[in-house]
Amino acid sequence: MSESTLRLLTLALEDLGVACAILDPALAIVAATPTADALTEGALVRGVSIVKAMCGDSLERPIAEALAAGRPASGTIVRPGADGVVRALEVRATPIIRDEERAGWLVTFARSSDRGTDIDAPIRFHGMWTRDPGMRRVFDIVERAARREVSVLVRGPTGSGKELIARAIHDLSPRHAGPFRAINCAALPPTLLESELFGHVRGAFTGALRDSPGIFRAAHHGTLFLDEVAEMPLDLQAKLLRVLETRTVIPIGSTDSVEVDVRIVAATHQSLRKAVEEKRFRADLMYRLRVVPIFLPPLAARRGDLELLTDKLVEQLNTEGARQVRQVSRGARDAIGAYAWPGNVRELHNALQYAYVVGDGPVLLDVELPPEVSGVAFDPDTPALNMRRPEPDREDESDDARRIRLALEHAGGNRERAAQILGMSRVTLWRRIKALGLDDSAGGEP
Ligand SMILES: Nc1ncnc2c1ncn2[C@@H]1O[C@H](COP(=O)(O)OP(=O)(O)O)[C@@H](O)[C@H]1O
């Protein structure tokens, strides 16, 4: 096809109102409409692969992967413009198939704000930062749901902000002056979970030296956050459902029911529906808990937030420690942008904290990031990188201490029994007690 024919065809597409690029089967850019060129600020260099052309701002990985696999793809690409303002582009790539062969690709572009979303301005919502349109919708739903007495189920991978969302719901609700209580259903063995949730009376079991109200009563007139609710054993699910239906709890060992007025926000990293299909979770309880389901996207699916959160977390770390980072190097930003972040915002926070520990100076370098992020292999000759990682998750640590303390209480201080409840050896328990500094409350040597 001649140059002038190609030009005529792209102008025709332009007149049809389509901002698009045409690619050959190998993803090289053949032509683009003037609007597509304008929207991408000249990134669509002819003859270059679209993945490379949009690189630096990197064609988001899911899109690039779908293209490589020959599948249609769509998604949002976030690019800083020449004026420094970050804008989102909606990109949609469709293979052009003729005679069962892929003849090429049609890629369309639209500015996200054309569809009524505007990601330019970062917003702060109850301790969470975002410039992601999906997260903004989440915050809208949170605001609306908070005002009503409905049960909210937050689904999202670890470290994506489920607990922050639960707190935001509480703070925005008419119950905000009441207590907020959280319990992790995955962190406690079933017997402990039951007495933690519903309480017990003195003498209900060996270690029950006095009455314990349980977390439902502690959350009276407030909000109870049931984290990892899918991990709750089936018999406890039945008891939980009864509590929600009757609005009363019966502490273990008692026959008297006590009225409780509690709003539930539950969270899970896995699909409750799937748990129901696998008969691990009661369907009736699922419907009770997920009146308003809220989905938190993983950090990797909101790349626009990566830069923002990096900056905000650096600001925060600057106020905490000795190191003052004035600039995050291009290399470090690229490494952060290319990593998959399975641990989401919590992992990003930890990775930056690591850089504050192993590095110094005003510029944060990629080699100061954890090896899995920087891609720099562990080098035993580089002393800085030999340093111990900061604790991956302080929250887990306190969970651990709490679990052990509860088991000891439950067992009336008997370590043998506490170890049994926890499913660990006495020696391991003793070591954990030492490591966590729980010694005072827990007697002598094993
Ligand atoms: N959008 C966000 N902006 C700032 N910090 C966030 C955001 N989302 C999560 N965090 C931080 O990440 C960490 C994990 O959040 P958390 O709510 O405990 O996650 P989850 O309960 O899903 O595991 C916390 O330190 C929290 O402050």
Ligand SMILES: [Mg+2]
């Ligand atoms: Mg959590």
